[in-house]
Amino acid sequence: MDVPRTAPPQASYPAAWRALHWATAVAVAALLTAGLWMTARGGAGIWDGITNTLYAWHKAIGICVLLLTALRIAIRLRLGVPPYPQTLSPTRRRLAVALNHVFYTLLVAVPLLGWAGVTAYPALVTVGGVDLPAMPLVPQDSALAARLFGIHGTLALLLGALAAGHAAMALHHLFAARDGVFQRMWPGRAGASNGQG
Numbered sequence: 088m089d090v091p092r093t094a095p096p097q098a099s100y101p102a103a104w105r106a107l108h109w110a111t112a113v114a115v116a117a118l119l120t121a122g123l124w125m126t127a128r129g130g131a132g133i134w135d136g137i138t139n140t141l142y143a144w145h146k147a148i149g150i151c152v153l154l155l156t157a158l159r160i161a162i163r164l165r166l167g168v169p170p171y172p173q174t175l176s177p178t179r180r181r182l183a184v185a186l187n188h189v190f191y192t193l194l195v196a197v198p199l200l201g202w203a204g205v206t207a208y209p210a211l212v213t214v215g216g217v218d219l220p221a222m223p224l225v226p227q228d229s230a231l232a233a234r235l236f237g238i239h240g241t242l243a244l245l246l247g248a249l250a251a252g253h254a255a256m257a258l259h260h261l262f263a264a265r266d267g268v269f270q271r272m273w274p275g276r277a278g279a280s281n282g283q284g
């Protein structure tokens with residue numbers, strides 16, 4: 088008897104949700120790269136146009152990630168999450184859900200800490216000379232800004248490490264487990280999107 092090489096198709100995330108997921112992934116990769124690059128340049132005393140442009144775009148894209156995450160949380164609360172395939176053990180399902188919650192927490196906390204830091208510093212200017220609004224209730228205080236930036240950087244690196252593990256697990260589902268979990272989030276997936284409600 089032929090053994091199927093792949094699991095049957097699974098319910099996938101709605102198209103808009105998948106688009107938000109991949110937009111966030113690209114933005115976070117860009118933010119981690121720009122964040123490490125600009126602080127290295129600043130730390131080396133290089134305050135030229137490139138460094139300033141990196142800072143300006145880092146702040147602008149970071150705020151976009153905050154807004155996209157708020158939208159994702161709203162969609163998730165409204166639609167629920169498509170069911171995981173039965174082939175995934177209850178423990179693996181619980182782990183996946185817990186990791187998703189950690190991601191959402193970091194995707195809110197990291198940009199909020201960055202915004203609080205630039206408010207305290209203050210350094211609110213972004214792309215095209217447009218200023219961000221100051222975060223309410225955050226005083227101008229350079230020692231506070233340094234602490235906020237320290238926590239911002241540490242949590243951003245934790246986010247990057249978890250995202251790398253998450254990508255490795257996604258590739259495991261695609262190439263080794265072949266259980267349809269990867270396809271749930273892949274943009275090219277045709278057909279059944281199935282939010283629970």
Ligand code: HEM
Nearest residue numbers: 118119122123126146149150152197198201202236240243
């Ligand atoms: C998901 C969103 C974000 C990620 C992943 C991220 C990531 C990073 C990383 C990796 C660094 C370098 C940390 C280090 O070298 O120690 C950094 C620094 C920085 N980030 Fe973000 N960031 C995000 C959002 C934001 C936002 C929204 C703002 C401000 C509006 C911001 C402002 C800054 C500033 C000013 C620094 C430099 C801090 C310093 O000079 O010590 N970031 N960020």
